[in-house]
Amino acid sequence: MLKVLRDLLRYDGRFRLAIILLGGVAAMVLLSYDSPYDPGKSFVVPWDLPPSREHLFGTTSRGQDLFWWLTFAVRNSLYLGIVTAIISRVISVLVGLTAGYRGGWIDRVLMAISDTFVVLPLLPILILLSFLLRDSMNLLNLAIILGLFGWSFDARLIRSQVLSLRERSFTRTAIYSGTSGFWITINEHLPFVLPIVFATTLNNILWSIGMEVTLSVLGLSDLTTPTLGTALFWANQHGALVAGVWWWITAPAVVTAILFLGLYLLFTSINEFIDPRTRLRLIGG
Amino acid sequence: MRKFILRYLIPRIIQYLTLIFVGITVTYIIPRLAPTDPVEAQVSMMIARGNTLDPQSVESMRAALTDLYGLSGNPVEQYFAFWGRLFRGDLGPSLNNFPTPVSKMIGQALPYTLRLLIPAVVISFIFGNLFGALSSYYPANRALNVLEVVGQVVRSIPYYIVAIVLLVVFSYFIPIFPFSGAYPIGTRPDWSSIDFILTYLEHAALPAATLILVGFGGWFVGMKSLTSNIISEDYVVYAETAGLSKNRILVQYIMRTAILPQFTALAMVLGTVFSGALIMEVVFGYPGIGSLAIRAIYNNDYSMIMGITIYSIIGVATAVFIMDLLYPLFDPRVRYQ
Numbered sequence: 001m002l003k004v005l006r007d008l009l010r011y012d013g014r015f016r017l018a019i020i021l022l023g024g025v026a027a028m029v030l031l032s033y034d035s036p037y038d039p040g041k042s043f044v045v046p047w048d049l050p051p052s053r054e055h056l057f058g059t060t061s062r063g064q065d066l067f068w069w070l071t072f073a074v075r076n077s078l079y080l081g082i083v084t085a086i087i088s089r090v091i092s093v094l095v096g097l098t099a100g101y102r103g104g105w106i107d108r109v110l111m112a113i114s115d116t117f118v119v120l121p122l123l124p125i126l127i128l129l130s131f132l133l134r135d136s137m138n139l140l141n142l143a144i145i146l147g148l149f150g151w152s153f154d155a156r157l158i159r160s161q162v163l164s165l166r167e168r169s170f171t172r173t174a175i176y177s178g179t180s181g182f183w184i185t186i187n188e189h190l191p192f193v194l195p196i197v198f199a200t201t202l203n204n205i206l207w208s209i210g211m212e213v214t215l216s217v218l219g220l221s222d223l224t225t226p227t228l229g230t231a232l233f234w235a236n237q238h239g240a241l242v243a244g245v246w247w248w249i250t251a252p253a254v255v256t257a258i259l260f261l262g263l264y265l266l267f268t269s270i271n272e273f274i275d276p277r278t279r280l281r282l283i284g285g
Numbered sequence: 286m287r288k289f290i291l292r293y294l295i296p297r298i299i300q301y302l303t304l305i306f307v308g309i310t311v312t313y314i315i316p317r318l319a320p321t322d323p324v325e326a327q328v329s330m331m332i333a334r335g336n337t338l339d340p341q342s343v344e345s346m347r348a349a350l351t352d353l354y355g356l357s358g359n360p361v362e363q364y365f366a367f368w369g370r371l372f373r374g375d376l377g378p379s380l381n382n383f384p385t386p387v388s389k390m391i392g393q394a395l396p397y398t399l400r401l402l403i404p405a406v407v408i409s410f411i412f413g414n415l416f417g418a419l420s421s422y423y424p425a426n427r428a429l430n431v432l433e434v435v436g437q438v439v440r441s442i443p444y445y446i447v448a449i450v451l452l453v454v455f456s457y458f459i460p461i462f463p464f465s466g467a468y469p470i471g472t473r474p475d476w477s478s479i480d481f482i483l484t485y486l487e488h489a490a491l492p493a494a495t496l497i498l499v500g501f502g503g504w505f506v507g508m509k510s511l512t513s514n515i516i517s518e519d520y521v522v523y524a525e526t527a528g529l530s531k532n533r534i535l536v537q538y539i540m541r542t543a544i545l546p547q548f549t550a551l552a553m554v555l556g557t558v559f560s561g562a563l564i565m566e567v568v569f570g571y572p573g574i575g576s577l578a579i580r581a582i583y584n585n586d587y588s589m590i591m592g593i594t595i596y597s598i599i600g601v602a603t604a605v606f607i608m609d610l611l612y613p614l615f616d617p618r619v620r621y622q
Contacts, residue, residue, distance in 0.1 A: 115300070116307045118553055119605055123560030124578070124597040125308075128590050129315050131582060210443035214564050217445055218582055232449070241457055249453060253446050264441030 008273060015269040021262030025074055028255075032071035037064065039072040039226045051247050058247040061238040066251050072226040074255060080143045080212055080227065081205035087147025088204055089197055092155040096193070097185045099155070100162025111159065117152035123214065125149075130220040138222045142215070146208045154200040161193050195274045202267040206260060213256065228256045293619055301606040308598035312591065313367050317360070324350045327380065327587065376592040381584040387592035390577060395596075397467055398573030401489055402562045405496035406551075412497075413504025414547055418540045420505070421512040422531075433505060440502025444561035448495045448568035455491060462491045465570030492569045496562060507550060511543040545616050552608040556601045 008015040037044050043063030051058040057066035099110040129145060130137060165171060165188075174184050209228065215221050216229025223230050231252035240248040327350055328343060351357055358366065370376070378384040413436070420429040439447060456462045467488050468474065468481065475481045515521060516539060524534050566575030574593060581589035613619040 112300075112303055113307070116304050119304055119556050119601065120308050120311075121556040121559045121597045121601045123563055124594040125311060125315070127578060127582070128312060128594045131587070131590050132316055206441065210445075213443055213445055214560075217564070218567065218579055220582060232445070241453065246453065246457065249449060253449055253453075256446050257442050257450075260441045260443070260446075261438055264437070268437070 004273070008269060012269050012273075014265045018262050018265035018269060021258050022266065025078075025255075025259050025262060028071045029075045029078060032068075032075045035068045035071060037068045039064070039069050040224070048243075048245055051251075057251040058245075060234070060248050061240070061243065061245055062234065066248065069226055070228075070231060070252060070255055073228050073231050073252065074259065076139060076225055077209050077212060077228045077259075078205075080139050080146075081209045083140065083143035084146040084150060084208035085201045085204040087144060088149075088151040088154070089201055091147070092151035092158060092200070093190070093193070093197060095151065095155040096158025097162055097189060100159040101166060101181060101185050101189065103163075103166075107159070111156065114152040114155045117149065118156070122149055122211075126211065126215060127218065127220060130215055134220065137220070139225055139227070142212060142221055143208070146211055150204055150207055150211075154197075154204070157196060157200065158193050161196060162189055165189050165192055195270075199267060199271045199274060202263050202270070206263050206267070209256075209259070228252055228259075289613070289620070293613065297606065297609045300609075301602060304602040304605070305599060308602065309368070309371065309595065312594050312598065313364060316591075324356060327585070371595065376595065377588045379581075379586055379589045379592075381581065381586040381589065387589050390589070391574065391592055391596050394573050394577045397571060398562055398566065398575070401492055401571070401573065402496065402559065405493045405562075406500065406555075406558060408493075409497040409500030410504055410547075410551060413501040414508045414540065414544065416501075417505040417508025418512050418535060418543065421509045422516060422535050422539065433509070436502030436505040438502075439498045440506070442499075444495060444499055445564050445568060447499055448492070448565045451491050451495055451498075452568055463488050467572050488571075492565055492571050495565045495568075496558070499561060500558065503554070504547065507547060508540075508543060511546060512539050515539050515542055548608065548612060548615060552605045555604050555608075559597060559601055 009019070041064075045055065045059050045063055045065050047059055047061050047063040049055055049059040055065050055067065057070065059065055060069070095110050095114060099107040099114075126145070126149065130142070133141065133145075162185075171184060171188065174188055179188075212221060212227055213229035213232065216223070216227060216233050217236065219233060221227070221229060223233060232249065235245075235248040235252070238245070238248070240246065324347060328347055356363065374388055376387040379387050379390055382390065416429065416432055420426065420433055423429060452464075456464045463469070468485050472481065472484070474485075521534060521538055524538050529538075562573070563575035563578060565571070566573045567579050570576060574597070578590065578593050580586070581593070
């Protein structure tokens with residue numbers, strides 16, 4: 001594991017950049033535990049101050065220090081992303097392994113469902129869902145909903161891996177030795193698909209944080225919780241651009257962009273490392 | 286031909302119908318799983334708005350709303366009634382703009398979304414694939430490498446953020462594009478006047494740029510990885526040795542082979558692109574489906590949100606189906622099965 005990290009750090013510029021960007025994000029998350037301000041309170045500092053040494057990202061029209069408020073926002077958004085990713089990983093691994101190993105009509109039914117979820121326009125459905133659940137919406141509920149909708153594409157990916165594993169001789173040896181199908185799947189096939197599961201986890205975190213931003217901007221999430229999306233929602237509510245408080249929009253947008261770029265670079269870098277063909281090109285072997 | 290129908294056409298039709306069936310069933314189930322009763326929510330909101338209503342009219346309103354939401358009868362009857370109303374294209378009146386039908390309002394907004402979405406998808410698909418193939422054919426080209434980095438960066442960022450950055454930069458700090466809308470407030474759409482078309486295009490520039498920029502990177506990266514194996518194939522080397530022009534090799538030998546999976550990918554991302562277009566419209570105040578949706582959210586217009594969801598599912602499913610039908614034109618293997 002350490003050797004993999006060292007190889008990636010040495011040979012892949014994208015990986016280095018990703019570590020730097022995500023390091024900055026992680027620093028913000030850590031700082032939130034030492035914030036001088038409570039994000040739930042407003043009018044604790046003078047409002048509408050542009051960025052300065054005292055208020056790094058300026059202050060909002062609601063009298064909050066934007067930098068410290070965003071440290072909470074990043075923390076909450078990451079929490080949402082990780083919870084969503086865990087839920088949807090469980091579903092996609094289960095569906096992918098079962099469909100790939102069992103084949104036949106189970107495979108066809110599961111893949112028909114997952115294809116449907118891939119193609120369906122999720123945003124309108126999520127709008128409808130969060131509109132109806134608006135009163136009971138909190139970060140955890142949103143994470144669960146997103147987790148239930150975000151598994152389909154990766155299930156297909158895992159299935160295609162298992163399809164090829166099933167034809168390998170070790171699977172046949174295991175079957176002839178009397179190993180149960182469940183055991184083969186968990187013990188023999190799961191380790192092979194874990195690298196892909198890890199890479200898609202990053203991608204899924206990206207997707208869910210982006211979805212949260214989208215739904216929050218529409219006013220459909222729990223607006224009292226600081227997240228990257230609610231930061232933009234409140235800035236829009238107070239007409240930040242029209243009022244000339246441009247930093248209120250710009251700061252969350254830049255922080256979101258940094259987080260996304262960091263995760264995305266990490267994803268592509270790891271994805272290419274997993275694939276032996278591209279890995280050779282990467283480390284020049 | 287018979288084989289083509291059996292092996293290709295019928296599975297696609299089944300897929301299309303499954304997609305609509307699952308999508309519509311999900312939209313049918315969701316409101317019924319929600320803890321809040323939409324009828325009660327609507328009634329209590331009307332009362333909260335300050336309308337003094339006597340108990341009897343509240344009761345009749347409740348009955349009307351129950352009927353409107355298709356909540357009378359047992360769940361199975363409700364489900365069939367739901368489909369029945371869909372087939373008649375009757376999605377009920379908008380609660381906020383009573384009694385204008387939801388279908389009519391969506392019909393008015395849809396052209397704005399489509400006139401933006403279709404050109405943007407086509408442009409980003411063509412240019413993303415072209416430059417992606419160029420970049421793997423000429424790996425040393427500086428400009429193409431820069432383009433790849435820009436494409437990857439923008440591609441990873443959500444539509445909303447890209448839209449807001451473009452808006453802040455190009456109509457706030459450098460005010461060269463209008464702030465919002467599809468045309469200036471107070472003008473009437475007049476498609477015969479050149480001036481109107483020009484301002485229309487000016488207003489569409491930033492929204493379209495958002496969709497094109499986000500899409501471009503995906504096609505670029507996809508095409509590059511698809512063609513990276515093809516450029517060293519024997520038939521490409523042979524064509525080069527035979528002295529064919531580089532452009533011809535690129536377009537007819539390399540891109541022609543790699544474009545097929547890209548077409549399949551296009552069908553798969555249509556739903557995502559459509560969702561992106563909705564959120565982009567909210568940023569730019571563009572009067573399409575997205576703006577209709579956000580107004581419905583603010584005004585608690587439940588039937589409108591329901592209508593938009595249903596139309597989106599049917600629309601995206603149909604678009605994917607049409608792409609499936611066009612696919613044999615590009616893939617001779619399917620055509621001559």
